[in-house]
Amino acid sequence: GAMSVDSITDLSDDTSELLEALQLSHPHELDPRRSRGKKKALSLNPISWQVPRIVDRCCTHLETHGLQTVGIFRVGSSKKRVQQLREEFDRGLDVFLDEHQSVHDVAALLKEFLRDMPDPLIPRELYSAFLSTATMEGPAQLDTLQLLLFLLPPCHSDTLLRLLRFLGEVARHAESSRDPEGREIPGNKMTASNLATVFGPNILQKEKPGEKDAGALNFEDSAAIILVLQRLIEHHHSLFMVSPEMQCDVLRRLFQTDPDVIEYLLRRK
Numbered sequence: 001g002a003m004s005v006d007s008i009t010d011l012s013d014d015t016s017e018l019l020e021a022l023q024l025s026h027p028h029e030l031d032p033r034r035s036r037g038k039k040k041a042l043s044l045n046p047i048s049w050q051v052p053r054i055v056d057r058c059c060t061h062l063e064t065h066g067l068q069t070v071g072i073f074r075v076g077s078s079k080k081r082v083q084q085l086r087e088e089f090d091r092g093l094d095v096f097l098d099e100h101q102s103v104h105d106v107a108a109l110l111k112e113f114l115r116d117m118p119d120p121l122i123p124r125e126l127y128s129a130f131l132s133t134a135t136m137e138g139p140a141q142l143d144t145l146q147l148l149l150f151l152l153p154p155c156h157s158d159t160l161l162r163l164l165r166f167l168g169e170v171a172r173h174a175e176s177s178r179d180p181e182g183r184e185i186p187g188n189k190m191t192a193s194n195l196a197t198v199f200g201p202n203i204l205q206k207e208k209p210g211e212k213d214a215g216a217l218n219f220e221d222s223a224a225i226i227l228v229l230q231r232l233i234e235h236h237h238s239l240f241m242v243s244p245e246m247q248c249d250v251l252r253r254l255f256q257t258d259p260d261v262i263e264y265l266l267r268r269k
Helices: 017-024 053-065 079-090 103-116 124-135 138-150 154-172 192-203 219-239 244-257 259-268
Strands: none
Touching: 053 103, 053 154, 079 103, 103 192, 124 138, 124 219, 138 219, 154 192, 154 219, 192 219, 244 259
């Protein structure tokens, strides 16, 4: 069945292994009407899309109202209004974000949520592994990042993908352009590198906020965090897909260890 959560921390550690296995499937990808015999990549998303409401609504609002906002995520916000929005989400209210909310307030709220999560979007036990990819190049770097992404809990990988899709869209509007009538559309000036600089320390955290040395990153770590997140933004479309070869390997292993899962997947098909 579907699972609905408003916070990543709402998911218990003993969540069904079946749900973990179903990361390799998605309803539209299991459609029997698709062409038979055609191999294609599957998304990493589980059947039940697990993204906290606050993240999805902030991203949607900014995609609708903030893509042409110069310096989005770098311009100051109203602390009072941000705190009010935060409290409304914390109380479980159905918060509706529209054009009346300041883009900068919503941007600040999104950053705060990611910064203050008890366990960051990329769990701390994978911090060093992700940073080690900064010294790699080309396909080896992307292949390693993909395998590390496969280790994320479903709710973390879903939320990270939602965020990266949004950041990729912001980066796509960084440069000024012109509409069909020749009028200039201002760019937001936030390239993938700039966005990685802003969001990197919130997503890749070595220590918990408030702990000793939590904010004391050396230059090498800071540079690596920015580079790794920039790669994730630039290549998220391919990194979150499972190749047909890997899918077959996983299914073979599941057939030996969890045949009930295979039966469930075949029934869905």
